[in-house]
Amino acid sequence: MSKISSNIRFLRQLKGLSQEQLADDLKVTRSRIGGYEEARNEPPIDLLIRLSEYFHIAIDALVRGDLKKTNLDGLMKVGKNRILFPILLDSDGNDMVELIPLKASAGYLRGYADPDYIEKLPQMRLPFLPSGKHRAFPIKGDSMPPIKEGSFVIAKYLEKLEEVKEGNTYVVVTKDDGLSYKRVMNYSKKESSLELHSDNKMYQPYKVKLNEVLELWEYTCCINMNQYDEGELNLDSIMNMLKGLKVEIADIKKERK
Numbered sequence: 001m002s003k004i005s006s007n008i009r010f011l012r013q014l015k016g017l018s019q020e021q022l023a024d025d026l027k028v029t030r031s032r033i034g035g036y037e038e039a040r041n042e043p044p045i046d047l048l049i050r051l052s053e054y055f056h057i058a059i060d061a062l063v064r065g066d067l068k069k070t071n072l073d074g075l076m077k078v079g080k081n082r083i084l085f086p087i088l089l090d091s092d093g094n095d096m097v098e099l100i101p102l103k104a105s106a107g108y109l110r111g112y113a114d115p116d117y118i119e120k121l122p123q124m125r126l127p128f129l130p131s132g133k134h135r136a137f138p139i140k141g142d143s144m145p146p147i148k149e150g151s152f153v154i155a156k157y158l159e160k161l162e163e164v165k166e167g168n169t170y171v172v173v174t175k176d177d178g179l180s181y182k183r184v185m186n187y188s189k190k191e192s193s194l195e196l197h198s199d200n201k202m203y204q205p206y207k208v209k210l211n212e213v214l215e216l217w218e219y220t221c222c223i224n225m226n227q228y229d230e231g232e233l234n235l236d237s238i239m240n241m242l243k244g245l246k247v248e249i250a251d252i253k254k255e256r257k
Contacts, residue, residue, distance in 0.1 A: 002039045002042070003063065003064060003065065003066055004036070004042060004043070004062060004063050005036060005037055005038065005039040005042075006037075006066070006067075006068060007057075007061075007062055007065070007066075007067045007068075008033070008036050008037055008043075008051065008062075009037040010067050010068050011051075011055045011057065011067065012033075012037075015055070019033045019034055019037070025054065026047070026050055026051070026054065028047070048062065048063070056214060096123040096124065096125055097123065097124050097125065097126050097129070097134045097135060097136055097154065098118055098121040098122070098123055098135050098136070099121060099122040099123070099124065099135070099136040099152065100121060100135065100136065100137050100138060100179075101121075101122065101138065102138040102140070104121065105137070105138050105140075105178070105179055106178070108173070108178065108179055109173070109175075109178045109179075109214075112173065112214065112215060124136075126154070129154070129156075129220060130156065130220065132156040132157060133156065133157040134154055134155065134156050134157070134217075134220060135154070135155060135157070135171075135217060136152045136153070136154045136155075136223070137152060137153050137154075137155060137171045137179060137181065137217065138150075138151075138152055138179075139151045139152065139153060139181055142200055143181075143182075143198035143199070143200045143203045144169070144181055144182070144183075144198060144199050144200065145199055145200055147181075147222050147224075148224065151222055151223060151224050152222070152223040153169075153171060153181055153219055153221075153222050153223075154220045154221050154222070154223065155170070155171045155217030155218055155219050155220055156217060156218045156220050157215070157216075157217055157218075158170070158216040158217065158218050161187070161210065161213075161216070163218075164184055164187045164194070164216070165184075165218075166184060166185055166186070166187055167183065167184075167185065168183070168184060168218060168219065169181065169182065169183045169184070169218075169219040170182065170183075170184050170216050170217060170218050170219065171215075171216070171217035171219075172184075172194070172196060172208065172213060172215075172216060172217075173213070173214045173215035173216075173217075174208050174212045174213055174214060175212050175214060176212060177208075180196065181219075182196035182197060182198060183196070183197040183198070183199060184196060184197075185197050185205070186207075191207075192209055192210045192211065193207045193208060193209050193210060194207065194208050194210065194213065195207050196208060
């Protein structure tokens with residue numbers, strides 16, 4: 001049995017679905033799903049894309065990986081979703097922080113689980129960050145003052161919804177809205193939802209269902225890039241800002257002692 005065949009069967013069973021249920025969700029016949037799982041046929045590229053989006057697994061992992069041998073505890077989890085999470089390391093084995101440029105943020109929803117997409121993002125190492133996986137996300141709009149448009153929020157990946165702290169701010173990645181930076185209130189297991197609030201009271205709070213949430217990232221710090229012109233917003237200018245931020249954090253620590 002090929003890897004794609006065994007992976008489809010494995011993911012379907014992991015989700016507790018029958019072949020007919022999976023076929024209905026993907027809008028294909030049950031016999032087609034059976035044919036793929038028995039390696040009599042291979043899914044075309046359009047169906048591979050739908051399978052990737054449905055299971056939140058990168059196409060490369062679907063085709064070439066052996067998901068049965070994957071440590072499920074090593075898969076990043078949000079609610080009922082499981083994704084293969086690309087993590088980049090430098091030559092010394094240090095975890096790298098990927099920066100999502102504003103122009104690339106629209107494609108994040110398609111590429112968040114794709115190692116090729118993640119590998120092409122600007123990367124940096126920030127030794128002052130706490131333990132955990134971090135990324136830098138661009139801020140758009142004026143819904144979360146004092147953080148202004150053009151800034152970057154560096155946030156830590158949240159592995160379990162149980163770790164959500166009401167009143168804290170998070171980068172929330174959902175199927176419909178993509179990237180949003182909001183304050184999480186009224187986390188309800190009973191309603192299976194999160195209520196997201198803007199600090200700018202002109203914007204009304206709204207709820208998202210937990211099964212719509214793909215990723216949650218908890219705020220760690222903010223980089224204000226407004227002192228730079230748009231043409232100067234590059235990795236060098238961001239790194240200069242971060243060096244200043246590091247000094248600022250060190251000074252705060254000294255004052256507290």
